Structure formats: C-alpha cells, structure tokens
Amino acid sequence: MRALLTLSAALAMVGCKSDNTIRALSDVPGGDGLNIEGRVCDYDRNTWLEGARVYTHMITEDGWLADTVTSVTDAEGKFKLENIYDNTDYRVYVEEGNELLEIIEVSVGTQSVVLPDPDCGGGALNVAVVTGSYDDFQSVLDALGYGTYDVINGQTGEELQQFLLNSEGLAIYDVIFFNGGHLEEDLFYDTDGSDTSGVVASVQASVKAYVQSGGVLYATDWAYDVVEQGWPGKIDFVGDDKLPNDAQLGETGTVTALVADEDLKETMGQETFKVNYDLDVWPPITAKGDGTRVWASGDIQWRSGSQSQTLSDSPLLVSFQDGEGRVVYGTWRNAANLNTTGGALKAVKYLLERDL
Secondary structure (H helix, E strand, O other), rough: OOOOOOOOHHHHHOOOOOOEEOOOOHOOOOOOOEEEEOOOEOOOOOEEEOOEEEEEEOOOOOEEEEEEEEEEEOOOEEEEEEEEOOEEEEEEEEEEEOOOEEEEEEEOOOOOOHHHHHHHOOOOOOEEEOOOOOOOHHHHHHHOOOOEEEOOOOOOOOHHHHHHHHHHHHHOEEEEEEOOOEEEEEEOOOOOOOOOOOHHHHHHHHHHHHHHHOOEEEEEHHHHHHHHOOOOOOOOEEEOOOOOOOOOOEEEEEEEEEEEOOOOOOOOOOOEEEEEEOOOOOEEEEEOOOOOOEEEEEEEEEEOOEEEEEEEEEEEEEEEOOOOOEEEEOOOHHHHOOOOOHHHHHHHHHHHHHOO
C-alpha cells in the first residue's frame, strides 16, 4: 500500500529529489483512473455546502508528491476527486475560503469510492414518509440533507392502516410526510359505506392525537384530504369540502408565488419564486380558516366544467397549530419543484425546521 504522508511532509517533498534537482511532473506516474466521491454539509445551516474546495494529495511509493487532485462542490454539495491511485490511503481536505472545515480519511482499494452522505438535516429529527404515486418527499429530504428516514408504503392499505393506528409508533416521529397519491379510501374517508368497523374514525383520531401531542404533519398536493377530513374549516378548497377529491380542479402551469410571510421572506432572501404545477389537476385553496397562516400565495387557474377561472391571491403554502403540534400543507408537487436554486425547496426547508 502506498504510504500516506501528512500535509506538511508532503509539501516538503514537492518535486524535489535527494540531489535537489526538480523532478518534472511528467516523470511522475499518473493515477489509476479511480475516483473518490462524496458530499459536504454546511452544519451551521443544515444544508449542502456549495463552492467548497475539496482536495487530496497523491503520493508515490517512493515519497514523491505526484499531484494534488482538487474538486469544487456543486449546488448539492457533491464533489469528485478523479484519477487517483488504487490501493492507497488518502486524507481528503475540505476548505471554504481560508478555513479548513474537515479532514476525511479514505482507503481506496481497487474500485472507486463513494462516501456515504453525512446527515445534514440537523441529526435530531425522526422522520417518516408515507409514499404515494404522485409525489416524492424522499427526494426532498435527500436534497435537504436528511440522510435517514423511515418509509411507509402508502399504497398498501394494510401497512398504512397499521402505521396510522399505532399511536406509540407515530409518537416517535417529529415529522410525518404524506405524499400525494397514497391510499385514502377507508382510511381517511368512506365514500361507499364499506367501513363498518370504524377504521376511518380511528385513523382520524390517531392522526389528530399525534399532532396535538407535538408532531408535525406535512401533506402535499393530492394528499390534501388528510388535512381536509381531519381538520375541516382550517383550509377552504375549491369544490365541496365535504366531498373527498372534489377540489382537484387546478390547471397545469407555472405560478409566481408571492412570499406572504416576512420571516420566510428574510430567510429565503427573495420575495417571489416559481411553482410548477405539472399534474392535470390539483387542489387550489380559496381561503384560509381561523388560525391558519399563509406562507405563500399566487394567482392560479382552475376549471369548473368547461370554464377556466382565475383565483387571485390563492394560498399556496399554509400551516396551522393544533395542540402542541402543527399541520403544514403545500399545494404543489414537490417532485416537480426540486430545483435547489429555486424558492419552493427553500420554503419547504424553512417550514420543516421551524420550531423544531
């Protein structure tokens, strides 16, 4: 195994032989085509660090500094150190400006190394995600740096029912995300009278108890029925609020969201952001109820029969308290708004970490 030198020792040997002549870089063996890949976290802000300098030194078997391989992290904190030696121990340095942030010890064998993502979400949150066919909160959490979370199959009724009715199991989570497109019939509502054992009432009571005890429920796009059925009156949607799925009348298009909250505006550093509504229909909000806070709003289009209508200043992102916890609802599909330089992801991050 090639020796690993400390930084000071390596720099002392740069390009010099015992007779003090300069050894040309072309005389030094090149790399073996392997890479070290990883991500860098800004732990002060709990987000991926863009623009950090990541580097390592390649030292030959006889102690020469062959090269310093450098990479700069992208918007998602990712770096790649390319064309390094195999069967070698490396010390990877991470710098921002003149500050050395981190030193990572890496052993490379005969294959490239992909380092596990650090937990960049604060490390203290226990998170569960209920899967659905229309959204992907897992990608949101990955983009925000939450390396670990539990995934609940929201498209298998038995698994989801067991999860929702287990009050002790729910209580371990700080946040539960509901992706649009999970199963709702006979869990959050009963449209055909088949719920003869009272599962719907039990599920609603269990979920409400979770929030009232301090949990955060975060639903998105088509998962609005979780909020509408559990907390009627907190959010008014288009259509008949008493009928499940009746609000899915919003039209596709890009909406300019106006940041309606001064704290969020200051944190994001912007007053507006773009939201992409890419599904054929989605549930617009007509008004907020008592105690509901609007974080972003915008002018949207929705269709009633053959008539397209404009709804001005429609709430797009809202939340409200219930007991010790809170409910957050976003009208857009997060999977279609994962641009790390855009505002939609920043808004989600702010609401996720607020008060936690």
